[in-house]
Amino acid sequence: MTEIPNVDEQRRAEWLALYERMLLIRRSEERVGKAAQAGEMPGGVHLYIGQEASGVGACSVLEDTDFITSTHRGHGHFLAKGGDVKAMFAELWGKRTGICKGMGGSMHVADVSKGILGANGIVGGGIAIANGAGMGIKVGKEKAVSVCLFGDGAANQGVLMECLNMSMVWKFPVIWVLENNGLSEFTITDKVTAGEQTDRARAVGMPAVTVDGNDVIAVQEAMKEAVDRARAGEGPSFIECKTYRIRGHLEAEDAFLGGYSYRTQEEIDAWKTPDKDPILRFASRLLAEGGASQADLDEIEDRVSKQVEEAVEFALASEDADPELIFDITFADQRP
Amino acid sequence: MAKMRYIQAINQVFLDEMERDKNIMLFGEDVELAIFGDTREVYKTFGPERVYNTPICENSLTGMAVGAAAAGRRVILHLMFGNFVYTGMDAIAHQMAKLRMMTGGQMDLPITVIAGYGGGRSLAGQHSDTPFPVLMNIGGVNVVTPATPADAKGLLTTAIRGNNPTFFLEASGRGGDSGEVPDGEYLVPFGKATVHKEGSDVTICAIGTMVRPALRAAKTLEAEGISAEVVDPRTLVPLDEDGIAASVSKTGRLVLVDECKDRCSAASHIAAVMADKCFGDLKAPIKRVTVPNVSMPYAGVAEMAIFPTPEKIVAAVKSVTGELAGASA
Numbered sequence: 265m266t267e268i269p270n271v272d273e274q275r276r277a278e279w280l281a282l283y284e285r286m287l288l289i290r291r292s293e294e295r296v297g298k299a300a301q302a303g304e305m306p307g308g309v310h311l312y313i314g315q316e317a318s319g320v321g322a323c324s325v326l327e328d329t330d331f332i333t334s335t336h337r338g339h340g341h342f343l344a345k346g347g348d349v350k351a352m353f354a355e356l357w358g359k360r361t362g363i364c365k366g367m368g369g370s371m372h373v374a375d376v377s378k379g380i381l382g383a384n385g386i387v388g389g390g391i392a393i394a395n396g397a398g399m400g401i402k403v404g405k406e407k408a409v410s411v412c413l414f415g416d417g418a419a420n421q422g423v424l425m426e427c428l429n430m431s432m433v434w435k436f437p438v439i440w441v442l443e444n445n446g447l448s449e450f451t452i453t454d455k456v457t458a459g460e461q462t463d464r465a466r467a468v469g470m471p472a473v474t475v476d477g478n479d480v481i482a483v484q485e486a487m488k489e490a491v492d493r494a495r496a497g498e499g500p501s502f503i504e505c506k507t508y509r510i511r512g513h514l515e516a517e518d519a520f521l522g523g524y525s526y527r528t529q530e531e532i533d534a535w536k537t538p539d540k541d542p543i544l545r546f547a548s549r550l551l552a553e554g555g556a557s558q559a560d561l562d563e564i565e566d567r568v569s570k571q572v573e574e575a576v577e578f579a580l581a582s583e584d585a586d587p588e589l590i591f592d593i594t595f596a597d598q599r600p
Numbered sequence: 601m602a603k604m605r606y607i608q609a610i611n612q613v614f615l616d617e618m619e620r621d622k623n624i625m626l627f628g629e630d631v632e633l634a635i636f637g638d639t640r641e642v643y644k645t646f647g648p649e650r651v652y653n654t655p656i657c658e659n660s661l662t663g664m665a666v667g668a669a670a671a672g673r674r675v676i677l678h679l680m681f682g683n684f685v686y687t688g689m690d691a692i693a694h695q696m697a698k699l700r701m702m703t704g705g706q707m708d709l710p711i712t713v714i715a716g717y718g719g720g721r722s723l724a725g726q727h728s729d730t731p732f733p734v735l736m737n738i739g740g741v742n743v744v745t746p747a748t749p750a751d752a753k754g755l756l757t758t759a760i761r762g763n764n765p766t767f768f769l770e771a772s773g774r775g776g777d778s779g780e781v782p783d784g785e786y787l788v789p790f791g792k793a794t795v796h797k798e799g800s801d802v803t804i805c806a807i808g809t810m811v812r813p814a815l816r817a818a819k820t821l822e823a824e825g826i827s828a829e830v831v832d833p834r835t836l837v838p839l840d841e842d843g844i845a846a847s848v849s850k851t852g853r854l855v856l857v858d859e860c861k862d863r864c865s866a867a868s869h870i871a872a873v874m875a876d877k878c879f880g881d882l883k884a885p886i887k888r889v890t891v892p893n894v895s896m897p898y899a900g901v902a903e904m905a906i907f908p909t910p911e912k913i914v915a916a917v918k919s920v921t922g923e924l925a926g927a928s929a
C-alpha cells in the first residue's frame with residue numbers, strides 16, 4: 265500500500281471500507297443477475313445495481329443493534345447492514361444454509377441478529393414495521409435507531425403519511441430514507457406523484473433533506489446528522505436519496521414487457537457514466553482525495569470477487585431447503 | 601373458435617367490452633404497460649380519460665372502485681397479485697361488500713376486481729396466496745375462478761356486465777395456457793359448474809389452477825382402471841351446489857382439489873355442503889387436496905412438497921377408491 269502523507273489515515277480506511285461494501289453489492293448483484301438470467305434462480309429477482317451508495321451510505325453509520333426495514337429490492341440493504349453474502353446466496357438458491365433457511369428467498373432476506381428486519385414483498389410493508397421498531401426502541405428506552413429504506417413507489421402508500429405523523433408526534437428514533445430511483449415497476453413515478461417527496465415530511469414538521477443518492481459521502485453525512493438527532497431523543501428525520509435503477513425492475517423484465525419499454529437505453533447509459541455511477545464516482549474520489557491508490561482498489565476488487573465466488577460455491581454445495589422445517593417454524597411453540 | 605392464451609382471452613374482453621360500453625373505466629398499478637399482459641393496449645386504445653395507471657396504494661384503490669361505481673361508472677380494478685386483496689381489504693370488506701345492503705339496496709356496485717393468484721413459482725409467502733376463503737367469507741362479493749381461456753372470456757364478460765362486485769381471480773401460472781375460445785359475444789353464467797371430463801367412480805372437484813393437475817391425475821387413474829369425473833365449479837360465489845352434487849351423487853365419492861390453505865378453504869366449504877346434500881349417496885369420506893396452513897415457502901423443493909400435485913390427487917383418490925383399484929388389479 266502506498267503511503268501518502270497529509271491524509272487522514274482513518275478516513276482513508278473508512279472510505280475504502282465504504283468502497284468495498286459498495287463493490288461487494290455490485291459484484292454480488294451481477295452474479296445473481298447472471299444466475300437469474302440463466303434460469304438458475306427461481307422467483308422474482310430485483311437487483312440493486314446503481315443504488316449502492318444510498319444503502320451503503322445509510323447503513324454505514326449504524327450499529328448491529330439498530331434496525332433497518334428494506335424492500336423487494338433488498339439484497340443491497342442486507343449486505344450494506346452487514347449481512348453475510350454466503351448466507352444470502354444460499355437463500356437465493358433456496359438452500360437450507362440460507363439466512364432464512366430457503367423459506368424467504370430474494371424478496372425476504374433478513375438477519376435479525378444484525379438488525380435487518382427483512383426485505384419485503386409488499387411495497388410499503390416496511391414502513392409501519394420501521395415505525396413500530398422506533399416505538400419499541402422508545403418504550404425500551406434504548407439508544408438504537410430504526411431506519412426505513414423505501415422506494416418512491418412505496419411513498420405513495422397511505423401508510424407513509426400515517427407513520428410520518430406518528431413518528432413526529434411521539435419523536436420516535438426513526439430515519440426515513442427514501443431511495444428515489446424515479447421508477448415504480450414500469451411506471452414513471454413522477455407521472456403518478458404530486459409535489460416534492462420531502463414536503464410530505466415537512467407537512468408534519470419533520471426535518472427533511474434531499475441528497476445526491478449516488479454520492480455515498482453525501483448520504484452518509486445526512487445520515488449522521490439524522491442518527492445523532494434520533495439518538496439524542498429529538499425525533500425522526502427524512503432523507504431523500506436521488507438515484508437510479510440501472511437494471512430492469514426484475515431480471516425477467518423483458519418477458520413481462522413483451523416488446524414495450526418505459527425508458528430508453530440512452531437514459532440508462534447516462535447513469536452508468538464515471539460521474540454518475542456511484543462506484544466509479546467514488547473510486548475517482550478515493551484516488552483524488554481519499555489517499556487511495558489504484559493498487560488499493562485492485563486489491564479490493566480481488567477480495568470481493570473471491571468472496572462472491574466463494575459464496576456461489578457455498579450456495580451450490582449446500583443442501584436444498586428442508587420442507588419439514590415449515591411445520592416447525594411457523595409458530596414459536598405449536599404446530600400449524 | 602380461435603386458439604388463444606388465457607391472458608389474451610382476458611385482454612380481448614377488456615378491449616371488446618370497453619369498446620362496446622363507453623361507461624366502463626379501468627384502473628390499477630402498471631396497467632399501462634400491463635405487467636401481466638392482460639391490460640395490454642387498453643390504455644393506448646381508450647386513453648387517460650377512462651384508464652388510470654395509478655400509484656401504489658391498494659387501500660385507496662379499492663375504496664375508489666366503490667366511489668366510482670356509486671357515481672355511475674362500470675368499474676374494472678386491476679389489483680395485480682391476489683395477495684394485494686389483503687392490502688386493499690379494508691374497503692373491500694367494509695364498503696364494497698356491504699354498501700348495497702346497508703343502504704337498503706340503493707346502490708348498484710358494478711365492479712370487477714381482477715388479480716392473479718396462486719403459487720408454484722417460488723415467489724414466496726407474499727406473492728403466492730390463493731385468497732378465495734377471505735373473499736368467500738365476506739358475504740357480498742362474487743368470486744370467479746376460470747380455469748380455461750374460454751371460461752376466462754365468458755366469465756369476465758359476465759362479471760363486467762353484471763351489477764355486483766366480482767373478484768375475477770386469474771390463474772397466474774396459467775396465463776400462457778392456450779385453448780379454444782368462442783368468437784364474438786360469449787358469456788358464461790355465474791353459478792354453473794362445468795364437467796371437464798366425465799367419469800363414474802369418483803368426482804374430482806378442482807378449482808381454477810387445480811383443474812390441470814386434476815385432469816392429469818384423472819388420466820393416470822384411467823390407465824389404472826379408475827374412472828374419475830373432473831368437475832370445475834368455475835365460480836365459488838355463487839356456487840353451483842346442485843351441479844356438483846349431481847356428480848357426487850352419481851359417483852358416490854368426492855375429492856376436492858383447491859390451492860387454498862386447508863383451513864376454511866373453498867374445498868372445506870364445498871365438502872361441508874356436499875356432506876349435507878349427498879349424505880345418502882356417499883360411499884366414502886370426502887377428501888381434500890389443499891395446501892397446509894402455512895406460508896408458502898420460497899425454495900422450489902419446499903414449495904412443491906406442500907403444493908397440490910397430480911400425484912397427491914391420485915393418492916387421495918385411491919384412498920377412497922381402494923376397493924376399486926383392488927378389483928381391477
Ligand SMILES: Cc1ncc(C[n+]2csc(CCOP(=O)(O)OP(=O)(O)O)c2C)c(N)n1
Binds near residue numbers: 335388419445447687
Ligand atoms: C402492496 C404491493 N403492491 C404492488 C406490488 C407490486 N410491485 C412490486 S415492486 C413495485 C414498484 C415499487 O417501486 P418502488 O417502491 O419505487 O421501488 P423500486 O422497485 O423502484 O425499488 C410494485 C408496484 C407489491 N409488491 N406490493
